[in-house]
Amino acid sequence: MPPRRTIYLPTKDYELPDIDILTLIYDSPESWTQENTVVHAEAALPSNAITKAQARVYTKRLAWVFRHVFSIGTNGPGKDVVVCISSGQILLSNVFYGVIAAGGVFSAASSAFTAGELARQIKQGRSSCIVCSEDCRDVAIKAAKECGVPASRVLVLESMGGKRVLRDVEKKGQNWLDGGEVEWVKRGDLLDWEKITDKKTLKDRVVCLLYSSGTTGVPKGVNISHANLVSEGLIPQYQIREYFARQRRLNPAYRFEYRTLAHLPAAHIAGCQGYFVNPSIAGGPVFWMPKFDFPLFLEYNRRYKITTFFTVPPIYLLIAKSPLVTDQFASLVHAITGAAPMGPELQAMAEKKLGCQISQTWGLSETTGSVTAMPWDQKDETGSVSPLLPNVRMRIVDDEENDVEEGQEGEFIVQGPMITTGYWANETATKEAFTKDGAWFKTGDVGLCKDGKFYVVDRKKELIKYKGLQVAPAELEALLLSHKLILDAAVIGVPDPSGSGNELPRAYVVADQSMISESEIKAFVSQNLAQHKQLRGGVVYLDAIPKSPSGKILRRELRELAKRERVAGRAKI
Structure with missing residues (x-):
């Protein structure tokens, strides 16, 4: 008998046009x-x-x-x-x-x-x-x-x-x-x-x-591809248009005017899809900021009566805790969060300040953005990443690609018209990114389904996410190892103690501290890599990096070490 498959389905699918x-x-x-x-x-x-x-x-x-x-x-x-x-x-x-x-x-x-x-x-x-x-x-x-x-x-x-x-x-x-x-x-x-x-x-x-x-x-x-961009542009919009129709049935005078504010980097999927594509389909303007500036972000929301935006948990944390926030979001109808998990506590605090609902979405660059989204007239307060979008299929599998029981943790694997066909000029990476039969994209995110809701609990991939931007440990490790005074190195993400939801890159190094200090190591990274890749989590000196017999870094041991350090730090306080 073939192994049992549990395929999670959306509530409906849409017929999409064949159009560039x-x-x-x-x-x-x-x-x-x-x-x-x-x-x-x-x-x-x-x-x-x-x-x-x-x-x-x-x-x-x-x-x-x-x-x-x-x-x-x-x-x-x-x-x-x-x-x-x-x-x-x-x-x-x-x-x-x-x-x-x-x-x-x-x-x-x-x-x-x-x-x-x-x-x-x-x-x-x-x-x-x-x-x-x-x-x-x-x-x-x-x-x-x-x-x-x-x-x-x-x-x-x-x-x-x-x-x-x-x-x-x-x-x-x-x-x-x-x-x-x-x-x-x-x-x-x-x-x-x-x-x-x-x-x-x-x-x-x-x-x-x-x-x-x-x-x-x-x-x-x-x-x-064309199909990726078109499907990711139309499917969420079709869903929102159905919400508008429901509202007009209740109140024929209901109107929504789309206005959003471009404040996130345009080089990432939230910018490319969210600023180049979606607003033109939705019917309204994008007001552009060159770079994010929180006081200006607040002012522009007020001035242009912004009605909807997507942003990331660290910005919601600013909104939740800043005394600068007063009535700037009076026109906001719906807000969306993504790029990193946001706990229900922060969601509740930010919603109180915004005066409107925040819904979580989940997706990757490889899924052209969202594959889950919350209908505007539904709400979740449990920290789920929302239901599947129409036209998306999901399975939750173990390391052998066998489906796990509902409620058990496994890797999210997906199908849909917004899923990439692979990586540019990289057949090996493309093959590794899909299941053995080539039919499902492996997201690398570990989660579960409970009461019909999806929760992301961990990342199978070792990526660190800082302010929604990806940091590859291997890239930092390769740079650190290029320094003649660093004998070995490993990098993990540690939680930002501010509670922002960010992960801060931390380096564990084998080096003589009297020969190269923490500040010198940080300066070396600063000279060679972008701001979001800096060692904000600090530098820790070890006698040896924990590794498996095959030479793989045992990051779990480093995470446990970091956890013990956090516990010890709280105990001292």
Whole structure:
């Protein structure tokens, strides 16, 4: 007999259109934005804005530039990778769509990257074209030099403060956004995108790379396709539209106006999907902040009467505990949390301050974001990550991929139209990410189902999450071991004592403390890695790193050691 399978199902499925992401955003009635709808605006200068009609033209202009000036897509679609490292900007989504329309692949890089980290991503994608914001210019130039990318192919995008600039970093070439719509049309300098309806092409053609850290080795490029973006854009929106219909049956005068605030990094799935795609489908504007600033975040929520947003537990902790929060969220209808678990205690505190419901969602870069979501008229106070979204299937399995009994812990494995087909140019990692039969994606998250609700209890993968950003222990360990005075090293995440829900990277090292101090080790990391990868959890000196006979680091022993240290610290108090 074949082994018994327990497949968890959503309450319903939706029929999804066979449509490419550009046609969905710009030319489909499924998108609720009108031609004159402002889709992107600068929070600090709201007159700096573009409508849907203008966004379409900018996308076609940028597609022409990428194709005819930089040869993106010349040899066929889905091959040429354009790396983009930028803080928040109102034309960032048009670069995203312009690269795709040209036939290229948009590779999202964190604006917090060092030159070495950016160079690694450029090399992985074999990219010969880079777009950056002015504040990331120096990092982009250094990385380009390391990768042999000429300065003429490193482009600075400036679209805040009313600017409309795209030119090379040395400012020797022309501004490719000069001229405006009338001039571009007259010269024929616009490129339309390929309209795609073939299911297999929509599923398989890679249009975006989002980088996900593995537990061994360097971050991997997650292949995101048209079908991934379209399904993740439409399925939650269909669910919300059904809620609107229920509300209108109760009150025919019910109206909801979508307005959100871009405050999270655009290089991650919450930014790419949450700011480039979802708002245009939902029918309203995104107000852009270059980077997160809490007092400004509060002010912009009040000023623009923000009605919904997704953010991460550390920001909810700020909201819950800050005396600055008064009436700034009076217009907020629904808030969503994700990227890391949030306990019911923090949820209750933050909801009291916000004056509206917070629901948890769960997903990964490899699932193009959410695979669970709470309907707006349902509530959970137990800390669950919400029900499955329509069109998603889930199993909970043990290490041998056998289904566990309901209520028992196991790894969440999933199917659905938003699930990646694998990793860019990495067949080994792709094979390892799916079950033996290739049919289910292994999320690496361990959880259980209880009373029909899903709970994430641990991560099978060893990733550390800080402010929703991934930190791979292996990357930190490799850097530490490159130092001549560090003989061995292991890194784990320890809980932030502030209760923010963050994990703080902590290094356990074998080294002579009289030769290299904790501050020197931290400084070494600071010089080489992004801010979210710093050793905020400290440095602990050991005589030896605990390892298995095969040489694997026994992280569980280190976690137990950290736990005993926390208990001892509380006992002293």
